[in-house]
Amino acid sequence: MKDEQQVGLGRLGPSLPVPRDRIHLQKSSVCSRSYFVVVMVFFHVYIINVIALLLYVHYNSGPGEPPDPAAGRAPEPDPLPPVSHAGPGGPLYLPRIEGIRVGHVQKVALVPDKVHEMKTLSLKPLLFEVPGFLTEEECQVIVQLARLKGLTESQVMAPEGGEELAEELELSPEEIFNLLDLNQDGQLQLQEVLTHSRVRDGIWLTPDSLREIYAGLKADPDGNGLLSLEEFKRLSSNAFQRFLRQRGVQRSQLVRNSKHTWLYQGEGAHRVLRALRERVTRLTRLPPVLVELSEPLQVVRYERGGHYHAHHDSGPVYPETVCHHTKLAANASTPFETSCRYITVLFYLNTVDGGGETAFPVADNRTYEELSLIQNDIDLLDTRKNCDKGNLRVRPTQGTAIFWYNYLSDGKGWVGELDEYSLHGGCVVTQGTKWVANNWINIDPDYRRQARFQQMVSQQEGERHAPNRDRNHNPDPDPHSGMHSDL
Ligand SMILES: [Ca+2]
Numbered sequence: 001m002k003d004e005q006q007v008g009l010g011r012l013g014p015s016l017p018v019p020r021d022r023i024h025l026q027k028s029s030v031c032s033r034s035y036f037v038v039v040m041v042f043f044h045v046y047i048i049n050v051i052a053l054l055l056y057v058h059y060n061s062g063p064g065e066p067p068d069p070a071a072g073r074a075p076e077p078d079p080l081p082p083v084s085h086a087g088p089g090g091p092l093y094l095p096r097i098e099g100i101r102v103g104h105v106q107k108v109a110l111v112p113d114k115v116h117e118m119k120t121l122s123l124k125p126l127l128f129e130v131p132g133f134l135t136e137e138e139c140q141v142i143v144q145l146a147r148l149k150g151l152t153e154s155q156v157m158a159p160e161g162g163e164e165l166a167e168e169l170e171l172s173p174e175e176i177f178n179l180l181d182l183n184q185d186g187q188l189q190l191q192e193v194l195t196h197s198r199v200r201d202g203i204w205l206t207p208d209s210l211r212e213i214y215a216g217l218k219a220d221p222d223g224n225g226l227l228s229l230e231e232f233k234r235l236s237s238n239a240f241q242r243f244l245r246q247r248g249v250q251r252s253q254l255v256r257n258s259k260h261t262w263l264y265q266g267e268g269a270h271r272v273l274r275a276l277r278e279r280v281t282r283l284t285r286l287p288p289v290l291v292e293l294s295e296p297l298q299v300v301r302y303e304r305g306g307h308y309h310a311h312h313d314s315g316p317v318y319p320e321t322v323c324h325h326t327k328l329a330a331n332a333s334t335p336f337e338t339s340c341r342y343i344t345v346l347f348y349l350n351t352v353d354g355g356g357e358t359a360f361p362v363a364d365n366r367t368y369e370e371l372s373l374i375q376n377d378i379d380l381l382d383t384r385k386n387c388d389k390g391n392l393r394v395r396p397t398q399g400t401a402i403f404w405y406n407y408l409s410d411g412k413g414w415v416g417e418l419d420e421y422s423l424h425g426g427c428v429v430t431q432g433t434k435w436v437a438n439n440w441i442n443i444d445p446d447y448r449r450q451a452r453f454q455q456m457v458s459q460q461e462g463e464r465h466a467p468n469r470d471r472n473h474n475p476d477p478d479p480h481s482g483m484h485s486d487l
Pocket residue numbers: 180181182183184185186187188189192
């Protein structure tokens with residue numbers, strides 16, 4: 001057979017006429033026939049493969065669309081996938097949407113009569129944009145409902161007790177100094193002090209205001225712009241914030257300057273709010289129970305001059321960290337409490353006349369270093385001053401939704417570490433008003449705690465047999481606004 005093939009191959013030269021082939025085939029009829037059979041089998045298999053591939057591409061990219069070269073790697077979802085694949089008691093697995101690459105567009109079925117396009121904006125964090133997620137009418141309904149409910153200031157004017165965490169942990173001044181001294185050179189640089197001051201909502205410190213505080217408090221007598229341990233120990237725990245408060249604070253000097261309210265989305269809620277939650281479930285492809293047990297919709301209004309400096313929507317996960325939503329199931333008391341917001345879905349309810357972009361200052365950066373966020377007095381977290389210097393900005397367009405993962409995967413289908421690249425903020429609104437809404441999907445990185453929490457809720461439901469479970473479960477959604485977490 002091998003010889004026969006070689007002979008055959010030798011005869012494939014273009015100069016040789018076809019009739020000679022036939023003559024040769026007739027000469028050794030047994031081998032030639034089997035050769036012919038093998039060739040025909042391969043030919044058929046090849047044709048079947050090609051047809052199968054064409055059918056696959058056709059059904060995966062929809063009618064009238066060129067086949068996507070990435071289609072093989074990222075299969076598109078079925079049209080309107082079913083919205084139930086795990087009950088409160090069943091095993092949970094968190095599907096994660098693939099970003100493929102920045103600019104990649106995939107089609108998603110979210111509502112019966114429309115196909116949406118979902119574009120990858122960054123991979124770190126995994127961030128997507130879906131234009132036309134909400135209709136103009138739906139946006140207007142949500143704004144009206146928020147107005148009816150009434151909005152309150154997102155941050156109180158002069159917050160007190162910014163240092164209770166350190167007190168609760170009973171840290172000595174030396175221990176606090178060591179925590180702040182990120183580069184461990186025995187001195188506190190401006191960046192190190194600023195980085196720390198952002199842990200909780202307070203007055204936003206800038207390099208300039210910090211120098212002013214040092215001068216006012218005579219905190220840096222040797223005038224080198226650094227705080228030594230000795231200099232640091234002479235300051236009281238919340239000296240900076242107290243100094244600024246005494247001088248008087250404007251809203252623009254706070255971490256955020258906006259008003260917000262919460263809208264319940266469960267049974268009995270306005271049909272637009274319920275439809276929105278259903279759509280978010282389809283969009284995120286998460287088990288519906290996780291979306292249903294998450295925070296209500298937060299609606300935020302930024303007036304002209306409003307902003308929200310860059311922050312993470314969720315806190316880092318330490319072994320002691322508990323989530324707000326599973327606190328009761330955790331059965332533990334700890335000062336480390338966070339919102340555990342696995343995904344943020346942000347909806348633009350109007351097109352803003354000027355400014356108001358959502359900034360992701362370190363999106364797709366090669367590295368993430370806390371200290372390098374403030375360099376040469378340029379603070380990338382400052383959305384009043386430096387929005388134009390970050391890596392990515394999204395313009396607010398009515399009806400568009402963007403969403404991103406605040407946590408990485410643990411590689412086993414559950415929540416991993418906080419994704420530090422998910423740092424984001426609202427740039428200052430220079431013209432008009434900005435209306436946005438947020439849906440946060442709360443998931444406990446501790447799988448067993450999440451499971452226990454869901455079990456508790458379903459037991460409660462069984463006992464009360466009440467149709468309005470979200471009201472029972474979330475009697476007061478405002479505790480969620482406690483941390484530096486609301487957009
Ligand atoms: Ca230092």
